[in-house]
Amino acid sequence: xxxxxxxxxAFLIAKTRNILxxxxxxxxxxxxxxxxxxxxxxxxxxxxxxxxxxLAQDTYFEQSNMTLMLDKLELKGLIKRIPKxxxxxxxxxxxxxxxxxxxxxxxxxxxxxxxxxxxxxSEQQKEELSxxxxxxxxxxxxx
Numbered sequence: 313x314x315x316x317x318x319x320x321x322a323f324l325i326a327k328t329r330n331i332l333x334x335x336x337x338x339x340x341x342x343x344x345x346x347x348x349x350x351x352x353x354x355x356x357x358x359x360x361x362x363x364x365x366x367l368a369q370d371t372y373f374e375q376s377n378m379t380l381m382l383d384k385l386e387l388k389g390l391i392k393r394i395p396k397x398x399x400x401x402x403x404x405x406x407x408x409x410x411x412x413x414x415x416x417x418x419x420x421x422x423x424x425x426x427x428x429x430x431x432x433x434s435e436q437q438k439e440e441l442s443x444x445x446x447x448x449x450x451x452x453x454x455x
Contacts, residue, residue: 328429332426332429333347335425336350336425344388345414348377349385351371351373352367352371352373352382352385353390353414353418354415355370356391356405356407357411357415360407361404361405363404363405364379364403364405367382382405389408389410390410390414391405391407391411394406
């Protein structure tokens with residue numbers, strides 16, 4: 313199966329990722345948030361107090377883009393940056409109570425998009441897809 317074909321697995325994964333992201337962006341737009349901001353806020357709800365570098369690694373965003381995204385979240389009062397002890401160049405990124413309050417809404421929006429995407433797909437098929445995607449990821453990461 314060719315990588316360039318419109319029916320290739322790689323193309324279909326990329327195409328599906330893009331439409332999932334776009335659909336989630338539509339859900340987030342009325343709340344003044346972006347897909348990237350959602351990812352960051354959810355991660356901070358799970359692992360608060362990461363450095364900017366750790367947050368970039370955990371969310372698979374380029375560190376160079378992270379500063380701008382954090383600036384916008386900080387202006388909205390959803391996160392704050394605190395200087396890291398013993399390293400004046402690094403900051404810990406902390407979610408504010410206002411940011412944490414959004415967690416339920418952010419998850420609900422994501423669930424809504426996923427429910428639409430998985431219409432007509434059985435639980436067994438979802439589990440098989442999840443397992444397959446994890447395997448593909450691990451194969452490529454370990455090569």
